[in-house]
């Protein structure tokens with residue numbers, strides 16, 4: 001952290017922070033110390049340390065305050081088990097080097113295809129437990145390889161498929177809550193098998209908003225939410241809310257990548273759509289060609305001088321060693337998929 005504080009410019013701080021040497025040398029004690037400074041603002045106005053009061057589930061808007069030097073990776077629209085294994089393989093290499101302190105899944109990380117109204121291919125079984133187990137394994141692997149100290153998941157419309165399905169076919173029991181947790185019986189964290197002692201928080205909306213209502217606000221500056229009503233161009237949909245809220249907005253859901261900036265008298269507000277990580281050729285993604293400008297990617301960055309700097313990291317196809325591969329760049333380092 002102190003290294004960042006000695007930088008004279010933001011550019012210098014970013015360059016220093018991006019040197020993988022720093023990440024490799026970062027001791028676990030230093031990581032824990034940084035993580036312990038994360039607080040969330042309670043509704044009564046107090047700042048509570050996350051490591052003491054972490055939630056498994058949180059409903060609504062979660063305001064977090066992050067200290068300088070903290071690194072963040074945001075992964076959109078994985079749609080497990082229809083995730084793109086090549087891209088995620090390369091992202092795992094990046095996560096292992098970048099070692100984010102927190103990892104944010106920004107929704108639609110599980111597809112719930114078994115509940116989908118989209119046509120299923122013939123002779124291919126879609127099994128609820130298999131989907132959930134595969135998604136849980138992927139979550140665990142990404143969390144482990146990144147070495148993150150906490151993970152967050154802002155639930156999306158796909159995680160809400162259990163609610164919409166029950167409301168449609170069995171409305172009489174769709175409002176049942178578990179007597180222990182007072183949560184809907186089909187809640188997502190429970191289906192994945194996460195318990196209260198695990199370092200992950202699922203942020204969901206109040207029921208009835210289609211799965212889009214839960215979000216995280218970082219340092220009072222940027223709102224991370226699964227999705228918003230879409231505008232024709234990437235960067236346009238979050239921009240509407242950036243203008244309304246006077247706050248930067250980042251979302252997934254559109255499977256597009258693009259950003260838009262607005263300079264005010266005091267700051268620059270960003271509106272970012274950060275792409276997707278599903279495999280567009282899978283049956284689960286049959287609607288993908290209905291989306292315009294779909295583009296894979298994710299976001300990563302860090303807190304510098306109290307400001308949360310999150311950048312889009314597009315995944316592109318490029319010739320690498322005479323082979324057409326997918327790759328992305330972060331800092332001066334290229335991450336490439338294997339054959």
Ligand SMILES: [Fe+2]
Nearest residue numbers: 077108253255
């Ligand atoms: Fe999605």
Ligand SMILES: [Fe+2]
Nearest residue numbers: 108156157253
């Ligand atoms: Fe979505």
